[in-house]
Amino acid sequence: MLARRLRRSYSASVLVASWNVNSIRARQDLVENWLRDQRPDVVCLQETKVVDDDFPSEMFQRLGYALAVAGQRSYNGVAIASRSGLEDVEIGLWDERPGADRRLIAATVNGVRVFSTYVPNGKSVASPDFAVKLDFLERLRETLARKAAGVPVILCGDFNVALEPEDVYDPIKFEGQLHFHPDERVRLERLLELGLVDAFRIHEKGGGYYSWWDYRGASLRKNEGLRIDYVFLSRDLAERCVSVRIDAAARRLPRPSDHAPVIVQLSGPSAEALQATD
DNA sequence: ATGACTGACGATGTCAGA
Numbered sequence: 001m002l003a004r005r006l007r008r009s010y011s012a013s014v015l016v017a018s019w020n021v022n023s024i025r026a027r028q029d030l031v032e033n034w035l036r037d038q039r040p041d042v043v044c045l046q047e048t049k050v051v052d053d054d055f056p057s058e059m060f061q062r063l064g065y066a067l068a069v070a071g072q073r074s075y076n077g078v079a080i081a082s083r084s085g086l087e088d089v090e091i092g093l094w095d096e097r098p099g100a101d102r103r104l105i106a107a108t109v110n111g112v113r114v115f116s117t118y119v120p121n122g123k124s125v126a127s128p129d130f131a132v133k134l135d136f137l138e139r140l141r142e143t144l145a146r147k148a149a150g151v152p153v154i155l156c157g158d159f160n161v162a163l164e165p166e167d168v169y170d171p172i173k174f175e176g177q178l179h180f181h182p183d184e185r186v187r188l189e190r191l192l193e194l195g196l197v198d199a200f201r202i203h204e205k206g207g208g209y210y211s212w213w214d215y216r217g218a219s220l221r222k223n224e225g226l227r228i229d230y231v232f233l234s235r236d237l238a239e240r241c242v243s244v245r246i247d248a249a250a251r252r253l254p255r256p257s258d259h260a261p262v263i264v265q266l267s268g269p270s271a272e273a274l275q276a277t278d
Numbered sequence: 279a280t281g282a283c284t285g286a287c288g289a290t291g292t293c294a295g296a
Contacts, residue, residue, distance in 0.1 A: 022295085023285055047295085049286070074286050075294070121296055124280085160296070179296065212296070216282035226296075258284075258296080 013242065013267045014084075015039065018156035018231050019250075020046040020118070020212075020259035024079070027257055028056050034250055035063050040263065041083050042109055044116030044156035047257075048077030055079070070105040078105045078116045078157070085109065093136075094143040104140065106147070112237070113148045117157035125181050133160065137187035144194050155196060155232040158212075158259060161188045163198065166207035167227035179226055197238035199231045199264045204244070211246050212259045220251060231264045242267045 017040040021027045024045065035043070043065070048055065050071050060067045060081050070091040071077035080086060086107040093104055103118045117140060122133035137159075144155065161184045165171035174180035192198070200209070210225025219225065233241060243265045251260040 026285060047285095121294080123294085123296090158296095214282080214296070215284055219282095228296080255284090 013265055014041040015263055015265055016042045016044075016114075016154055016156070016231060017261050017263045018044045018046075018116070018158075018229055019261035020158040020229060020257060022047050022257040022259065023050070024048040024056060024077075025050055025054070026255070028059060030250075030253060030255065030257075032059050032063070034247075034261070035065075038247070038261075038263065042114060042154070043081045044114065044154075045079040045081070046077075046116060046118035046158045046259075047075075048079055049075060050077060068105055068107045070102040072102045076101045076103055076118055078102060078118050080105055080107050080114055080116050082107070082109050082114075090147070093139045094146050095139060103136065104143070112152045112154055115144070115148075115153070115155045115157070117155070117159070119157065119159045119161065121160050122178055122184070124178055125176070130178070130181075130184075134183055134187055137161075137184065137191060141187075141191040141194065144191065144196075149194075151234075152237050153196065153232075153234040154237065154264075156230070156262075158229050159188060160228050161185060162226050162228055163188060166205075167210075169210065169224040169226070174226075179228060192232065195235055196232040197235060197241075199233050199238065199241050199244045200227070200246070200262065202238060202241050202244065209246055210248075210260075211262060213251060215258050229259055229262050231262050233264070237266060240266045 052071050055069045065081035066086045068089040069079040088108045090106045106115045120133040123129040162168045162180045168174040210227045211229035213220040213225040247261045
């Protein structure tokens with residue numbers, strides 16, 4: 001507690017996390033323990049898999065988080081939790097239709113526009129779902145261009161795309177396959193051309209760092225994973241990004257999500273703007 | 279070997295995930 005007060009008082013640093021939890025209800029205790037341990041200021045969640053009325057809101061309230069949720073029955077679902085308040089919550093892409101999958105939510109945290117997104121998996125490159133995935137990435141780019149131009153942005157989520165060969169455990173095997181097909185990588189690169197930076201790559205250029213490992217077989221033990229969960233920062237915030245880590249330990253806990261959280265630490269004036277006022 | 283696990287829904291299986 002003292003250390004946290006000191007950090008908050010003197011180092012002006014905030015933690016922003018993104019985590020595909022693969023069902024917030026199945027993961028409620030694990031997430032609560034993780035939040036108590038890591039104390040992130042802002043958390044973007046994906047694959048909550050629950051309608052809004054059944055979201056475990058009390059747990060987040062108990063821990064001091066304001067909450068914005070966009071869920072649906074069985075599948076998908078995104079949320080943003082913040083210890084610094086949430087304003088101007090918006091659900092969906094800029095041209096969202098009623099009944100669409102719940103895959104995007106945005107909220108403003110002290111002047112920073114925060115997005116939590118769950119990009120469609122695509123099923124396989126040959127599937128019609130792959131075209132839906134490409135279309136979602138394009139419309140996500142349009143949404144950022146229209147709704148968040150010129151303001152500090154944190155775009156978090158499970159993008160279901162590995163950007164670089166270093167982001168897949170076997171780039172030769174994955175080339176042209178789902179999660180590492182040129183069409184989806186180009187779509188994501190175009191989105192980043194709006195002026196967004198992959199926070200993880202600010203400080204780490206090497207391979208072997210992943211955010212997802214298959215539940216099946218020995219994927220985790222052999223570190224055969226994919227880095228498909230990202231925190232993207234607008235340039236002003238990227239300049240204040242002190243550290244980024246993927247909390248692979250959370251993937252090794254009992255009954256884990258198949259995704260690990262990504263945690264970004266920001267310092268400086270923008271961080272102060274994001275900071276809790278407690 | 280389009281498999282292996284896991285969760286939701288709601289049933290003793292099917293779909294989706296990545």
